Amino acid sequence: MSTGDEMPAIATYREPEAVIRRVEVTAPLGAAEPSAKAFETKIATEHVSIRYGDKVAVKDVSLQIRERSIMALIGPSGSGKSTFLRCFNRMNDLIPGAKVEGRVCLDGENVTDPDVSVVELRRRVGMVFQRPNPFPMSIYENVAYGPRRRGMNGRRQLDELVETSLRRAALWDEVKDDLRRKSGLALSGGQQQRLCIARVLATEPEVILMDEPASALDPVSTLRIEELMRELREAYTIVIVTHNMQQAARVSDVTAFFTMAEDRAGYLVEVGPTGRIFTRPSERLTEDYISGRFG
């Protein structure tokens, strides 16, 4: 069932056959789900533009993200991928002067609406950051942080949730012996990032946003995170920003390519099934980028 085991250790986008094969391997996975459910749109953006003061960071992006799929946002630095990602859980609210126009719909509900509770939204749309950022607390307290904040206090309930979350994040076996004694910061970089994923899972989200989750990690830890993402895909919708095209090719179902215009505003060039984007992109810009001619 797990595609993680079948995944080649290193697949490169220069081997289109391999990529296509991988896509074919994963296709039946989606088909195995109840088909009506499998293709439902989880997130849809309509003409989303994001501005910081006068500067337009993202211009007019419309795309749809399927439920239980992995969408990769790729593109050169400054193309607005991370900014775009952060409008899904309204983290842009924290930046003074940032303004989001257009609609960002989660299950059909516009999350940019001022009536929407960001607290509720962020519980449903979790986020993993570029640099692993566990709190300087014990492993247990890190994972229990979200549930505690929404009022979960029962010891048994918390214990159970912490264990499930750590198991899902493939970290349980490595940390189960000193959950309460060991600080989250005492773990290795890769373990810290999996702890951060566990911490997000404990809030029981539907969507997980990942902002270059492996860029600060070594290759082995990176592959473990990617494997984990493939496993999580069965239950969650994942959106990942990455600079690493091989990573996008290895892990995602759909790829969206961003770049920036003359006025430095980021925009969406094209979006499509990962296999096609990396083998037969329809835009010249995409082809140039994935072949390393720019970016």
Place this chain on the structure above:
Amino acid sequence: MSASTTPSLRLRGSRRSILADRAATVSLWGTGAFVLLLLGSIIVHFGIAAWGVVSPSFVFGDPSDSALGGILPVLWNSIYMLGLTMLIAVPVGILGGIYMSEYAGDNMLTGMIRFAEEAISSVPSIVVGLFGLILFVDNFHMGFTALGGALALTMFNLPLMTRLSEQALRAVPQEERSASLALGATKWQTIRHVVVPLAIPGLVTSIILTAGRVFGEAAVLLFTSGLATPGHYNFANFNLGDPASPWSPLRPATTLSVYIYKLQSEGLGAYVNQVVDGSAAILISMVLAFNLGARLVGRILTRRLTAA
């Protein structure tokens, strides 16, 4: 020196930088040593001077007990005043710091607040004392009281406390806040469970610095809590309305440092110098003890709150 082709590990060309490096090491080390020497000599001086003066009967006795006398009433007043001032300054200072760091943002108003905070902190304390005299003693008809002294001290210290708390809270990395908010915590939950716990070492430092100023302050208190040397306190008298009760905030309260000032400037008698030296030694040990104690509490709190 046979190896002429392979570069030698012995440095040649960079004599100057090596010299500069050594000079920097020596002078920085020297400065540090000087500061330690200064602190050490103060402690040693009063340690020697107070030798033979400080005894249990000196610390826990009344001034009239013997020819040398004791300092219990003024020592009590110092601790009482510290407690009363910190009772007001710590919560207000930390809440003010939270407001300035997490809510206020950077605009004209907060710029003015910060400027005022720094300005008030550098007003000479004798002026603050004079202001306290006019406001509390005269205008409010309070007379010389511990409460008036504590309020004047708060006025003097609150801005510093707020400023230092703000800095301690701001030093908490932004990504800790983002991590908490992204998990669906509210802003207050983030402050309460992440920002404040991580800022504890800095907050403790701000409390220590403020407390040190309260303990050592004489000028502010001369005009507000008074110069009268108390004779004897009955600690069993808990009647807060009674000016004779050591627990009452509405009584004159000469502190240890004011007492030292008074004895040194106008005291007559055979043992004045000994009492001054002994009091100074006690004052220094109290400050050191408070310092170490506060750090210990801070460490325990950090461990408790961050569970790491």
